[in-house]
Amino acid sequence: MGTIRDYRNMVEQPWGKMFYELIYEQLNISEEKRVRILDFGAGFCITANYYAKNHEVVAVEPNEEMYNLRAEDNEYTLITQGVDYLKAVPDNYFDVVLCHNVLEYVENREAVLDQLGRVVKPEGILSIVKHNLLGRVMGSAVLADDPNVALELLNNISEDSMFGNRSVYSNELLIETLSHDMKLSDSYGIRTFFGLSSNNEIKHTNEWYQSMLALEIKTSTMEEFKKIAFFII
Template sequence: MSMNLQAYKNHLEQPWGKIYYDILFRQLEDLKGQRILDFGSGFGIVANFLAEKNEVVAVEPDGAMIAERRQDFSYEQLQGSLDLLHKLPDQSFDAIVCHNVLEYVPDPKACLQECSRLLREGGQLSLVKHHEVGRILHIAVFEADADKALRLLAGENYQTHSMGEAKLYQLDDLIADLPLQTEHYQGLRIFYGLQDNSFKTQPGWAQQMLAVEKAVYDRSPYRDIAAFQHFWLKKDAALVEGR
């Protein structure tokens, strides 16, 4: 993965970077008293939030990102990727979070297979992924780049501002023979990514936009135009036999 670490850090420090996590944390707040794996933990922002009310093991391949974490973290940090997951015991987690990771790995199917193995029966997988429709809206409206939008519509992979090429995928295809079933999905960055950034530094913008996003992130058609979608999957071994 090609990553511009400084550009990514700068993005997260802006109002339009911070609000993403404000929304995500609202969607994760019901996870309590569980043993959780954060696969692809990055700077540890989500791991740190979840560790307030859970036992968290974070796995991240990039040592530079691990080094940039907050120093007051209260979770276990491991460096590695799919190879490290292979070493962890079956059904050792109540929940797994995998956020904006599968777009950047060589074999997303293998990652989901390991997540399925590591989840206990009835456990949840919180998976955030890029959404093609929302991405193209962002390019055509916020960036006002019609040529780029047309290339994406023609099947070109999406180039992020700091993480390199993101290969979009169809979740249903990846879980077709796995004991994972989608229970629910939510939208992330439905409206705010379409606004000019000049609005986002105004007093009160973050609170007002958070209220708007929260009001609709569980509802269609709003969640169906989001730049990211947050899927909640449940492990059910009986699914494989029934398919």
């Protein structure tokens, strides 16, 4: 299963960097106007650190092992609490709220979503990245060569991880849970192809990286490919 430090090392690899580059491409937050951003469940604060170059960023991460390994090239505010911090934030406070790969691990998903919807401005952006069940099935069956795990995922839609039990929820459930008159405006697939090959040597070449990045961007809005992407934003 690996450790938190193993995971930190992984995000520095080309396939880890591409995940973040795709998020930045898809969110397309302008650098011309300084906005207030909340990164809830910031992990290693890689996304928070990136946006802190041009924006006011608050990174919320209660996991000490993760925030001790955080990126901190740029200045942002680190909050080592969780939902309790959200409850103290005024309504309509943030222009952008990020919640990436977090809701799979919380028991009170609806309550967290309610708080996130409350603190984002009515005209703001709530960005959620979530694991996609069909993408995880593809990864287990193809990359890991483990069809038994793929079958278990299809039957149980939950699995153990280094962060605890991971419950993969549907897009429909997310949309039904959104409140505060929010609506889904866009969705994209992430890691449709680049996580299905075990040939890591080629992934360190610039030719592979740039071509794969272009392919991922091209297919990220195509419904046929979104269905099997490892993540949905």
